Amino acid sequence: MNSETIRVTLNEDEMPKAWYNIAADFSKPMLPPVDASGKAVPPEALGAIFPMNLVEQEVSTERWIPIPDEVRHILYRWRPTPLRRAVGLERALGTPAKIYFKDESVSPAGSHKTNTAIPQAYYNKIAGTKRMTTETGAGQWGTALALGCKMMGIDLRVYMVKISFTQKPLRQLIMRTWGAECLSSPTTLTKAGRDVLARWPDTEGSLGIAISEAIEDAVSSPNTKYGLGSVLNHVLLHQTIIGLEAKEQFKKIGLYPDVIIGCAGGGSNFAGISFPFIADKIAGSSNPRVVAVEPAACPKMTKGVFAYDAGDVAMMTPLLPMYTLGHEYQPAAIHAGGLRYHGMAPLVSHARHEGLLEAMALPQVECFAAAMTFANAEGLIPAPESSHAIAAAIREANAAKEEGKEKTILFNLSGHGLLDLSGYQSYMEGRLIDHYFDDADLKESLACIKDLPKPPPGY
Amino acid sequence: MNSETIRVTLNEDEMPKAWYNIAADFSKPMLPPVDASGKAVPPEALGAIFPMNLVEQEVSTERWIPIPDEVRHILYRWRPTPLRRAVGLERALGTPAKIYFKDESVSPAGSHKTNTAIPQAYYNKIAGTKRMTTETGAGQWGTALALGCKMMGIDLRVYMVKISFTQKPLRQLIMRTWGAECLSSPTTLTKAGRDVLARWPDTEGSLGIAISEAIEDAVSSPNTKYGLGSVLNHVLLHQTIIGLEAKEQFKKIGLYPDVIIGCAGGGSNFAGISFPFIADKIAGSSNPRVVAVEPAACPKMTKGVFAYDAGDVAMMTPLLPMYTLGHEYQPAAIHAGGLRYHGMAPLVSHARHEGLLEAMALPQVECFAAAMTFANAEGLIPAPESSHAIAAAIREANAAKEEGKEKTILFNLSGHGLLDLSGYQSYMEGRLIDHYFDDADLKESLACIKDLPKPPPGY
DSSP states (O other): OOTTOSEEOOOGGGSOSEEEOGGGTOSSOOOOOBOTTSOBOOHHHHTTTSOHHHHHHHHOOOSEEEOOHHHHHHHTTTOSOOEEEOHHHHHHHTOSSEEEEEEGGGSTTSBTTHHHHHHHHHHHHHHTOOEEEEEESSSHHHHHHHHHHHHHTOEEEEEEEHHHHHHOHHHHHHHHHTTOEEEEESOSSSHHHHHHHHHOTTOOOOHHHHHHHHHHHHHTSTTEEEOOSSSSHHHHHHHTHHHHHHHHHHHHTTOOOSEEEEEOSSSHHHHHHHHHHHHHHHHTSOOOEEEEEEETTSOHHHHSEEEEEESSTTOOSOEEEEEESOTTOOOOOOSOGGGOOSBOOHHHHHHHHTTOOEEEEEOHHHHHHHHHHHHHHHSOOBOHHHHHHHHHHHHHHHHHHHHTOOOEEEEEEOBBOTTOHHHHHHHHTTOOOOOOOOGGGHHHHHGGGTTSOOOOTTO | OOTTOSEEOOOGGGSOSEEEOGGGTOSSOOOOOBOTTSOBOOHHHHTTTSOHHHHHHHHOOOSEEEOOHHHHHHHTTTOSOOEEEOHHHHHHHTOSSEEEEEEGGGSTTSBTTHHHHHHHHHHHHHHTOOEEEEEESSSHHHHHHHHHHHHHTOEEEEEEEHHHHHHOHHHHHHHHHTTOEEEEESOSSSHHHHHHHHHOTTOOOOHHHHHHHHHHHHHTSTTEEEOOSSSSHHHHHHHHHHHHHHHHHHHHTTOOOSEEEEEOSSSHHHHHHHHHHHHHHHHTSOOOEEEEEEETTSOHHHHSEEEEEESSTTOOSOEEEEEESOTTOOOOOOSOGGGOOSBOOHHHHHHHHTTOOEEEEEOHHHHHHHHHHHHHHHSOOBOHHHHHHHHHHHHHHHHHHHHTOOOEEEEEEOBBOTTOHHHHHHHHTTOOOOOOOOGGGHHHHHGGGTTSOOOOTTO
8 A cells, every 4th residue: 555545444453452542641631620619520420421431531541541342343344444545636626735534434324423422332331321312413423322322232312403303304214223212402301401492492403402401311310321422531532543543544655644634513523533643743753733624603713712611501511621602602504513512622622722733614605615526526425514624625735736735634524424415405506605603792602601610810 | 354354355456457247157158139120239239329338348258357447446435345244133143154245335326336337437438428318216326327427527317217206305416416417207308208108197117217218318319328227238247346356355254155145126236246156156166056136026037037128118228138027017116216127137137047046036024124133233224225135144044043054145235225214214114015026917017028029949
């Protein structure tokens, strides 16, 4: 294999045996989760929501955490995923840059989300959990956890954000095929859902609302735990398998990326592709640029603030240190449902705070145009979320062309868009419009966090 | 890699460099296509429909036909496809058998059809074709040729069987994303379509009708050729890459399959997986069982006759020697749209005639039950067509269990079912019913061929 190889593959014995925990390598320690009074939340308190084996991962500062055999044997069914050179896209753009993407769409659920769904369901099984609840935005996470729970013999209820529930009936069918129950959120089954419906009767739903419902259900039901598809440390940990494989694959072809790009909703696919490369940055062995791409409709890192905020609308989670637009923010109904989240994972927020990555925000029409270019050049229809990474990669490739520079670009193709085609239809029919977060709304958007504890001064 | 390997992969330099042409190895030569008077149709006559470079492949008796570099470089994007051991399914069945499947669902169009779509579009491009027409049943072929034509810069119009057009709006969107035009067949744009609508106003459409429309369009439009997704020799030739890879993969793990199973609509995915193994049978180096699985609603090999018949309703194709239920037969609207074809590929028919394979017919409820078992055990939702191969593989695995025999079973997973979930919905809601071809209807079904030329006596 060399740089002319179209699809760089690895055998199953070359799949990483451990996940990489970036918390071990930060120069400053992470701020702890706190409660409303500002007091650090002890790990045991998280045991109401998650099994303790996952809580241990959540607070761990060990650099490497072994991937259990049973998890690896299931991941082998589609991992290691290919690292693909986008030769068609390079040609279409006429760029001297080499464009590579990690193809997470090959998972049976269609995205990177299975990387954490399988271990989460596994650790829950080990801990004796009989039933799980979760939320889903675009449907990728709900689908993935349905698969994970089916593999591990756990019942699952999914609260699916209303706008996606309506737009994506096939997603529900996949979850049902894998034995999960799927409801349109907000529901009237939870107090959180009823409260939201009373305040905003016409809401399209949001991840923040769905999370509240799923947590309330979990803490009030027997033998039930909650699973989150992004944001938390243990979720990002599981996703580092993406970047670890990519590093191994680049080694095989004698290259190293100059820039690494991922779309950023809650932060997990971005962390997955980038953290193992950021490790090299911290170690000083290399210095790639690392770029997180947010939707212009929900730009927490580029427009929000670094603060303590809740992970959900009803404030059922501990307060986490993160870039946020405020937990009551309900983003416009863009097609990239997986990016409609008010906050950014604490680990990614911390890395940004330490200057280890850049963030940019892109509007959805540019992203769908990029996705169409990619789909036609590469023959793979990306998820609307992934289109944000593609749009940024195309900007990089065009810049390389203007500068006449050979450059190696890596982005994460977090999932395929075969079940998200309504966005493409709107784009092709000229009906797609852009949504931007309005700077003037920031104060109102952050009002809900103004009385919460603050990060220590100087942090 | 060994027999414990979950996913047997090959690098791109291990992908076959040539397709295998079984016509070179038959003990008796194939019967030629003939016209209505029984006269052999010369290759040049096919030039009205196909470019001559594909016609040459159609009539070739060379054993190996090189795969052009440009075609291989596009196939590298997703090939070689994995050979996967279905450990979850084995466990669910408690069988001593080893079950392997070739995973053709990893193609960006979701099925094996890209294996011929890319070369067909390539050879058309080389020959100067500017526009192509085709038919599609379930939508897999139309999607695949849309991709092929996009890659080669050729315009495409797809006549999609009405029942699938209605059931699968996402399929149309994918074709449109890749730049193809997609129409519900029968249309009023062709004489063939208008004639059908006059005779059967409530028709759900069929592959035979859609083929007539696509051919009529091709022969009456400038610079336009027709592309067929199955049945013909050159199509089956391109699909042999599946079985050639599988043989290489079995070699890597030191195994050889005892039985090879494929679903059979027009015959191309079945031929693809099986012909390279049948070559070993003919050579006498091994003797696996080879099983073609038809839908009970359209059982041409198990209930039909070996005869000369047209490939389409309007009889625009030459007459081909094949197992058939008669070209006017319109199968029940089963969910496996890709298996709703009245005839079987001449190469497969000939192989059956020479005793090189078995055929069986299965009803769709058993097939969907098998698909659900597979989806839950393996985490991959198969196409309704592929479910027929899975159901037969499960029968084999259960037989192995009863006999207490270790046995190696190989089937072809021709595609995924992510865009065909309505069948799963019907199944889960208990609304799915079986359709059987009624023996009593055979005479009427074959009435349309009774005045056509017959194969020579003793053949």
